[in-house]
Amino acid sequence: MTNALNSAIKIHTRIGGRFRLQISLAPDAQITRDTGWFDNHITDNGLNICHTDALYGGNYAGGTVPTWVQAICVGAGSSEPADSDTQLESLVATASLFNEYPVASINSSERYLSLIWTKQFGLGEAAGNLTEIGIGGTETSLLARSLIKDGNGDPTALVVTSDEYLTVSYELRIFQPTEDFTGTIDGYSVTGRISHADNIDYWCYGGFGVTTAPQNFPQEAVLTDGAIGDIEDAPSGNEMKGFGVNRSTYVSGSFKHTGTYTLGTSAGNLAGGLIKAIDVPLGVGWWQFEFSPGIPKDNTREVEIEVTLSWGRAS
Structure with a gap:
């Protein structure tokens, strides 16, 4: 499924x-x-x-x-x-x-x-x-x-x-946006905000693409069964790594990329059976997203999560 x-x-x-x-x-x-x-x-x-x-x-x-x-x-x-x-x-x-x-x-x-x-x-x-x-x-x-x-x-x-x-x-x-990005997607309420905001090791090495681990980067994207933290922090709870992403082909003039994070049947199976948050590198920095209710996930399910990052000039 x-x-x-x-x-x-x-x-x-x-x-x-x-x-x-x-x-x-x-x-x-x-x-x-x-x-x-x-x-x-x-x-x-x-x-x-x-x-x-x-x-x-x-x-x-x-x-x-x-x-x-x-x-x-x-x-x-x-x-x-x-x-x-x-x-x-x-x-x-x-x-x-x-x-x-x-x-x-x-x-x-x-x-x-x-x-x-x-x-x-x-x-x-x-x-x-x-x-x-x-x-x-x-x-x-x-x-x-x-x-x-x-x-x-x-x-x-x-x-x-x-x-x-x-x-x-x-x-x-x-x-670094300080406001939350919120919405409802396929029945899930989603709250997104930046993470690790004061950590130069997280905010200096990404491009304007969508990935799980930027080139030569020591950290990887994670998912957890806890809530997201403040912008200086990351999601709480038990965490797990090991999922991939497919990035969309860039279209000139769109100023955006979409990535689909894919969790196969063997990935992201936390003990409680729910994914409540992810912490991922997007663009230059890192972002955390919380899902309510949590997304059911076990070894019989695959999960795909799409994230679109857009960018524009500052006024």
Whole structure:
């Protein structure tokens, strides 16, 4: 017998980012000019390409750098950023981020995962009147673009001379929802919320896919016979591992993935015969879901649970 929750549990997260540009006369010299931080615009192309592979922080030796954060570009264009942008309007210079790892941290007060890349252009490599900046997989596949802005948030030209170094910092923010996602699916009331919210080891190594154990990740998805915990915690009760997931093919422009978690007859058979919660990696972080009533499960039943993760730009 297959007990299938055929309507997907739907959850959502948001992505944002910001730039900072600094100029100096030597690689480690005093900063002579500094724009301060200013927000960027995540492009539709960026929302598409960020599903492709994992997003690993530099404090995890087994990680790989995502292919969608491989280049920082500066230019001389003046058009306002648009959802449809894929490249700068007028490219001046590009610096490679290949094998450059971000510094990862969690902001627990504003609730987001912070990933910061910092790259210095060589002497005079970015010389010119710079007015725009972008970051992405390549020069023609940008994740984000912005006009360069001053301390008041107004577009400005940053003049870099041939005897100066330009250092660019980019912070990508993956926001952690603090609200519950609730609904009723095939007769089961479902409550979903993030888990392990303050643990960088859980929140730095997933991509925007759906899985049970991200590549090189030390933890696995679990199911339990207890209730879900607070966002900093995980479900309580007896737990069990060992179930698989089939991920949907990504459709460009959908900004979502659906995964079907499958428990065969030999998997997930807790002593009490009910699955009341699961704790799984979805996207960059981890999520926990509680089912009421519990889902019956023994060695005569198979269970399928669909979860859809969607993502969009932060306002």
